[in-house]
Amino acid sequence: MNTTERVIAVINKTQHLEPGVVTADSTFVELNIDSLDGINIVFALENEFDVQIPDEGVRELRDVRGVVEGIERLLAAKGEGPPAA
Amino acid sequence: MRRVAITGIGVVAPGGLEAGAFRETLTAGRSAIGPSDELAGLRFRQRAAVEGFDPERHFEPKALLLLDRFAQFGLVAARQAMSDAAIAWTPALRDAAAIVTGSCLGGTLTEDAGYQDLYLHKKPRFNPMTIPRAMENAPASHIAMEFGLRGPAYTVSTACASSAHAIGQAFWMVRSGMAPVAIAGGAEAPFSPGVLKAWEALRVVSPDTCRPFSLNRQGLILGEGSAMVVLEPWETARARGATIYAEVAGFGMTADAHHITAPLAEGAARAMVHAMADAGISAEAVVGNVHSICSSVVCVRAGGRFALDE
Numbered sequence: 001m002n003t004t005e006r007v008i009a010v011i012n013k014t015q016h017l018e019p020g021v022v023t024a025d026s027t028f029v030e031l032n033i034d035s036l037d038g039i040n041i042v043f044a045l046e047n048e049f050d051v052q053i054p055d056e057g058v059r060e061l062r063d064v065r066g067v068v069e070g071i072e073r074l075l076a077a078k079g080e081g082p083p084a085a
Numbered sequence: 086m087r088r089v090a091i092t093g094i095g096v097v098a099p100g101g102l103e104a105g106a107f108r109e110t111l112t113a114g115r116s117a118i119g120p121s122d123e124l125a126g127l128r129f130r131q132r133a134a135v136e137g138f139d140p141e142r143h144f145e146p147k148a149l150l151l152l153d154r155f156a157q158f159g160l161v162a163a164r165q166a167m168s169d170a171a172i173a174w175t176p177a178l179r180d181a182a183a184i185v186t187g188s189c190l191g192g193t194l195t196e197d198a199g200y201q202d203l204y205l206h207k208k209p210r211f212n213p214m215t216i217p218r219a220m221e222n223a224p225a226s227h228i229a230m231e232f233g234l235r236g237p238a239y240t241v242s243t244a245c246a247s248s249a250h251a252i253g254q255a256f257w258m259v260r261s262g263m264a265p266v267a268i269a270g271g272a273e274a275p276f277s278p279g280v281l282k283a284w285e286a287l288r289v290v291s292p293d294t295c296r297p298f299s300l301n302r303q304g305l306i307l308g309e310g311s312a313m314v315v316l317e318p319w320e321t322a323r324a325r326g327a328t329i330y331a332e333v334a335g336f337g338m339t340a341d342a343h344h345i346t347a348p349l350a351e352g353a354a355r356a357m358v359h360a361m362a363d364a365g366i367s368a369e370a371v372v373g374n375v376h377s378i379c380s381s382v383v384c385v386r387a388g389g390r391f392a393l394d395e
Binding site for chain 1 (some may be wrong): 128154287288291344345346347
């Protein structure tokens with residue numbers, strides 16, 4: 001699985017969503033994800049990717065693409081995966 | 086129904102170890118929020134800690150075996166408030182006096198130490214005083230025992246609103262005549278490693294400081310301490326020549342039935358409307374004299390200003 005697929009899998013699992021509902025283009029508003037859901041997703045993402053997501057980053061998250069980009073930056077920073085373009 | 090006066094105040098707080106010092110800190114505009122080495126490794130760096138509190142100055146070693154830090158704060162604040170009120174106690178008064186305290190977490194330091202013994206140090210047994218030290222109503226019980234007060238003594242636990250709700254309950258009891266006098270307030274000492282990590286995980290603690298109603302606010306700051314007040318009928322207080330600090334005129338409480346951490350502005354507004362109705366006063370009468378308490382980051386973000394506007 002690539003990063004996008006793993007992020008979507010984490011969101012599906014924490015939000016109990018059927019596969020196919022969440023896409024790379026989904027926004028949190030569309031998915032009805034509020035701030036508390038967001039914190040749970042961030043917690044699950046930290047465990048999935050073994051990264052620390054800073055508070056400032058969390059506040060700016062609006063969509064799945066933003067999450068994937070953020071995770072890839074954090075993975076690149078700790079020397080895993082390709083650096084973000 | 087009776088009018089209700091506040092005739093005693095006790096404080097153990099980051100801004101002062103008694104009411105006078107605390108008042109000075111407030112009026113001088115000094116912040117008691119500061120950095121702490123105990124927060125190393127956490128995403129937030131600041132807290133409001135009670136500095137210079139020496140338990141052994143206040144309690145015998147044997148008594149301390151039964152007192153978590155939050156209960157020590159509560160009992161010391163209660164002693165101050167009782168001494169300040171200087172009530173002429175009679176057996177009948179002691180038999181009916183009410184105690185209502187608030188606490189969100191109770192003896193979290195005691196619990197955390199127990200879990201460290203169990204999980205980290207693999208000790209085969211717990212401190213036998215863990216339950217009585219950790220229970221949220223420990224301060225209420227210890228206040229009752231120390232002063233021989235045998236009326237209702239209980240604790241409300243409603244997160245950031247616990248102490249305000251406790252004072253409201255005590256106020257209603259004194260006003261209705263159910264209790265001839267009451268001591269009420271709250272106590273908290275939440276700086277255990279486990280609780281600090283849990284707050285970090287909730288991502289609501291400010292990386293710098295706490296500034297409610299400010300446009301660029303970033304979250305709440307955790308604090309510890311206790312405050313207690315003595316409530317008695319206005320006429321009784323006047324008759325005995327007591328110092329009256331304030332009158333509690335009305336109290337209101339509401340639930341949003343909405344979200345576990347994000348309050349609605351209209352919920353806070355409804356509580357204020359209830360309080361004014363309870364006091365029998367109009368909104369016009371209180372405009373310009375509003376003291377708002379809104380302790381959580383989400384509360385301030387969602388509620389604060391808008392609730393007051395309404």
